[in-house]
Amino acid sequence: MIPGISIYEILTVTSILFFIGVYGFITRKNLISILMSVELILNASVINFVIINKYLYPDMLQGVLFSLFIIAVAAAETALAVSIIINLYRQISSVEVKDIETMKH
Amino acid sequence: MERVIFYILALIMIVFAIASVTSRKMLRSVIYLLFVLCGIAGVYFLIDYNFLAAIQLTVYAGGIIVLIIFSVLLVHHIEMELEIAKPSKQIITTIACLLGLGVFLTTIYAHEFNVVENSLTTTTAEIGTKLLSYDAGGFILPFEVISVLLLAAMVGAIIIAKGRKLEERSQKSEDSSI
Numbered sequence: 001m002i003p004g005i006s007i008y009e010i011l012t013v014t015s016i017l018f019f020i021g022v023y024g025f026i027t028r029k030n031l032i033s034i035l036m037s038v039e040l041i042l043n044a045s046v047i048n049f050v051i052i053n054k055y056l057y058p059d060m061l062q063g064v065l066f067s068l069f070i071i072a073v074a075a076a077e078t079a080l081a082v083s084i085i086i087n088l089y090r091q092i093s094s095v096e097v098k099d100i101e102t103m104k105h
Numbered sequence: 106m107e108r109v110i111f112y113i114l115a116l117i118m119i120v121f122a123i124a125s126v127t128s129r130k131m132l133r134s135v136i137y138l139l140f141v142l143c144g145i146a147g148v149y150f151l152i153d154y155n156f157l158a159a160i161q162l163t164v165y166a167g168g169i170i171v172l173i174i175f176s177v178l179l180v181h182h183i184e185m186e187l188e189i190a191k192p193s194k195q196i197i198t199t200i201a202c203l204l205g206l207g208v209f210l211t212t213i214y215a216h217e218f219n220v221v222e223n224s225l226t227t228t229t230a231e232i233g234t235k236l237l238s239y240d241a242g243g244f245i246l247p248f249e250v251i252s253v254l255l256l257a258a259m260v261g262a263i264i265i266a267k268g269r270k271l272e273e274r275s276q277k278s279e280d281s282s283i
Contacts, residue, residue, distance in 0.1 A: 008218075016119055020126055054152045068160065073254070075169060083263075
C-alpha cells in the first residue's frame with residue numbers, strides 16, 4: 001500500500017475517472033472517441049480491483065489476476081471494434097454515429 | 106514522498122482524462138489518453154505491482170494506443186475538428202455524472218473498510234504459479250479460455266477488416282487467370 005494514502009482517496013480518484021469516461025461516452029459523436037471513453041471506464045474499474053486487493057486482502061492475488069483478464073478482454077474488444085470501424089468507413093465513408101444506419105435492422 | 110507522487114499522478118490522470126474527452130482534435134485526444142494510461146501504470150508501480158504496471162505499459166500504452174492512432178489516421182483528416190454535442194446536452198450529462206459521482210462517493214465514504222497495514226511485495230513468479238495452478242482457487246481454466254478468446258478475436262478482426270473489396274479483387278484476378 002502507499003504510505004500516507006488511505007483507500008478512500010484512491011477510490012475517489014478512480015470514481016472521478018469512471019465518470020469522466022461516462023461523460024465522454026454520452027457526449028461524443030464519433031465511434032473512435034466512444035471507444036476511447038470505454039477504455040477510460042475499463043481502466044478505472046481495473047484500478048479499483050487492484051487497489052481493493054492490495055489494501056484489504058494483501059496476501060491474495062485474485063484482484064491482480066482478474067485485472068489481467070480484464071486487460072486481455074479489453075485488448076480483444078478494441079481490436080474487433082477498430083476492425084468494424086474500418087470496415088464501416090470503407091462502406092459509408094464516415095465514422096459519425098448519426099450516419100450509421102446500415103446495421104439497424 | 107509517495108504522498109506527493111500520488112497526488113501528482115492523480116492530478117495528471119484527471120486533467121488529461123478531461124482533456125481527452127473534451128478535446129476537439131482527434132489525434133490530440135488519443136495522446137491525452139496515452140498520458141492517462143501512463144499515470145495509471147505509475148499508480149501500479151506505487152503499490153508494488155510491478156508486473157501489472159509492465160502489462161499496462163505494454164498492452165495499453167504500447168498496443169491499444171497504437172491501434173487507435175492507426176485507425177484515426179486511416180479514417181480522418183488530421184486537421185478535421187470533431188463536432189461536439191449541444192450545450193444543453195453537455196450540461197445535462199455533466200449534472201447526471203456529478204449526481205452519480207455523489208452517490209458513489211457517499212457510498213464509499215459511508216463504508217468502513219478493514220484496511221490491513223502491509224508492505225508485501227508480489228513477485229511475478231507468484232502470479233505465474235497462481236495463474237497456472239490446478240488447485241482450488243487456481244486460474245488455469247480462465248487462462249485457457251482467454252487464449253481461445255484472443256485467437257477468436259484475431260481471426261474475427263482479420264475477417265471483418267478484410268471486407269468485400271478484397272474478395273472482389275481476388276475473384277477478378279481468378280477470372281482473368283481463367
